[in-house]
Amino acid sequence: MNVKKTALYELHKKHKAKFVEFAGYSMPIQYSEGIVKEHNITRNKSGIFDVSHMGQLFIKYSDDITDKLQEILPTDLKNLKINQSKYSFLMKENGGIYDDLIITRMKDQYMIILNAACKQNDLQIIKNKLNNQNLDMNNDLSLIAIQGPDSKIILEYVVSNVSKLKFMNGGNFSFANNEIFITRSGYTGEDGFEISLPNKVAISFVEELILKGSTLIGLGARDTLRLEAGLCLYGHDINENTSPVEANLKWAISKNRINDNFTGSQKIKKQIEEGVSKLRVGIKPETRVIARESTKIFDEKDNEIGKVTSGTFGPSVNASIAMGYISNSHSKTDTKIFLEVRGKKVPANVCDLPFYKKSYVKGEANV
Amino acid sequence: MSNTKFSKEHEWITLDGEVGTIGITKHATEMLGDIVFAELPEKGSNVEKDGTAGVVESTKAASDVYTPVSGEVVEINQSIVDDPSKINADPEGGAWFFKLKLKDKSELDTLMNKDEYDKFAKETSA
Numbered sequence: 198m199n200v201k202k203t204a205l206y207e208l209h210k211k212h213k214a215k216f217v218e219f220a221g222y223s224m225p226i227q228y229s230e231g232i233v234k235e236h237n238i239t240r241n242k243s244g245i246f247d248v249s250h251m252g253q254l255f256i257k258y259s260d261d262i263t264d265k266l267q268e269i270l271p272t273d274l275k276n277l278k279i280n281q282s283k284y285s286f287l288m289k290e291n292g293g294i295y296d297d298l299i300i301t302r303m304k305d306q307y308m309i310i311l312n313a314a315c316k317q318n319d320l321q322i323i324k325n326k327l328n329n330q331n332l333d334m335n336n337d338l339s340l341i342a343i344q345g346p347d348s349k350i351i352l353e354y355v356v357s358n359v360s361k362l363k364f365m366n367g368g369n370f371s372f373a374n375n376e377i378f379i380t381r382s383g384y385t386g387e388d389g390f391e392i393s394l395p396n397k398v399a400i401s402f403v404e405e406l407i408l409k410g411s412t413l414i415g416l417g418a419r420d421t422l423r424l425e426a427g428l429c430l431y432g433h434d435i436n437e438n439t440s441p442v443e444a445n446l447k448w449a450i451s452k453n454r455i456n457d458n459f460t461g462s463q464k465i466k467k468q469i470e471e472g473v474s475k476l477r478v479g480i481k482p483e484t485r486v487i488a489r490e491s492t493k494i495f496d497e498k499d500n501e502i503g504k505v506t507s508g509t510f511g512p513s514v515n516a517s518i519a520m521g522y523i524s525n526s527h528s529k530t531d532t533k534i535f536l537e538v539r540g541k542k543v544p545a546n547v548c549d550l551p552f553y554k555k556s557y558v559k560g561e562a563n564v
Numbered sequence: 565m566s567n568t569k570f571s572k573e574h575e576w577i578t579l580d581g582e583v584g585t586i587g588i589t590k591h592a593t594e595m596l597g598d599i600v601f602a603e604l605p606e607k608g609s610n611v612e613k614d615g616t617a618g619v620v621e622s623t624k625a626a627s628d629v630y631t632p633v634s635g636e637v638v639e640i641n642q643s644i645v646d647d648p649s650k651i652n653a654d655p656e657g658g659a660w661f662f663k664l665k666l667k668d669k670s671e672l673d674t675l676m677n678k679d680e681y682d683k684f685a686k687e688t689s690a
Contacts, residue, residue: 232623233598485601487621510600
């Protein structure tokens with residue numbers, strides 16, 4: 198299979214990116230600065246992420262479509278306002294997650310942002326639900342995220358009035374006579390924006406952002422940023438065998454949908470009423486040892502009680518951090534646990550997520 | 565570093581009398597990326613040529629550190645454990661890993677000199 202490239206590939210090369218294959222795409226893992234510096238640039242200033250490998254699915258809006266989508270997403274779409282976004286899941290019958298996604302109600306359509314590795318399968322599921330009508334996976338669009346405290350000012354230079362957007366809201370804007378759609382969102386724990394725009398203007402748009410003071414950031418830093426922010430990576434922290442309740446993402450199921458019917462809803466309802474046997478938690482090792490994915494977790498009596506699903510070093514918290522699933526009986530904050538790394542048991546504690554917290558900006562403030 | 569020798573596992577060793585100072589090469593740190601964790605052998609322990617004598621982890625992955633020769637660990641560099649970013653900053657100088665009292669100096673003959681190593685590093689990373 199040919200490795201795909203995004204519209205920004207040549208620009209990444211120009212900026213000395215190291216590439217990795219990710220979900221069939223050749224993507225920058227880091228640039229010459231390196232992961233830790235790129236991480237800090239995003240936290241302290243502003244970073245640009247090429248996330249064009251993600252799927253951008255557009256579905257024509259109608260009441261009937263809304264009903265059908267509500268059958269596979271546990272989100273209240275009927276009360277979703279125009280330009281409002283919600284984090285949601287494409288649900289599996291067993292209560293598991295086919296994919297996590299952001300759905301935005303645009304004027305005449307829904308936009309759904311899907312994970313790169315899942316998008317073809319997602320498309321098939323949604324196609325089946327909608328009888329293969331009214332939907333379009335748009336491959337002529339790039340998706341750029343700009344994240345970090347200075348991003349608002351930098352993007353405002355390039356796109357006027359964008360800083361008026363509220364968190365998890367979007368709107369239509371223009372760049373070089375092209376219509377673009379921007380939401381105030383991201384996956385780093387920072388204030389930021391995600392911009393959907395035609396491939397043909399992607400490079401010039403990003404070059405403008407760089408000129409105004411932002412920096413290209415690779416997937417390596419994206420991973421340390423999202424993990425510090427306690428956010429899940431699909432295929433690792435959530436998958437077809439973890440439910441939103443087990444993943445501690447119950448908040449993303451709309452309250453008025455809990456007793457409603459959607460794919461997997463019986464399981465979800467049961468888990469909410471009766472509790473779950475395992476739960477996703479934050480984990481802080483007591484040393485700098487990094488507990489990578491699949492690291493086994495033990496209790497004080499040496500019983501295996503879970504597994505790590507993501508682990509790295511968090512530059513902003515200057516500590517080793519991890520997330521994983523742990524038996525519910527050991528999931529309380531500050532529970533002492535042990536991680537088996539290279540044959541040794543490393544002491545660690547269950548902790549609250551996120552590891553790193555910065556409040557999202559709500560609308561226009563302190564510009 | 566004219567009397568410095570290099571291994572195929574990207575370690576360097578400089579001999580001073582009976583004691584060799586060992587670290588990882590600049591080329592290794594460039595391949596690894598930002599190092600965020602280092603584990604060293606225990607002082608007083610004996611290590612065998614090409615055996616594991618430590619671990620470094622970057623944000624991306626863990627890698628074993630091997631010893632290019634056999635001997636007894638007489639000193640370790642605690643400063644790189646406390647601040648592993650020093651390894652990226654000065655890998656072939658202040659960020660040495662450990663010092664060994666060599667068991668058999670002839671083991672050094674199996675290692676590469678600087679020119680040979682540079683060539684090896686270039687070929688293997690191409």
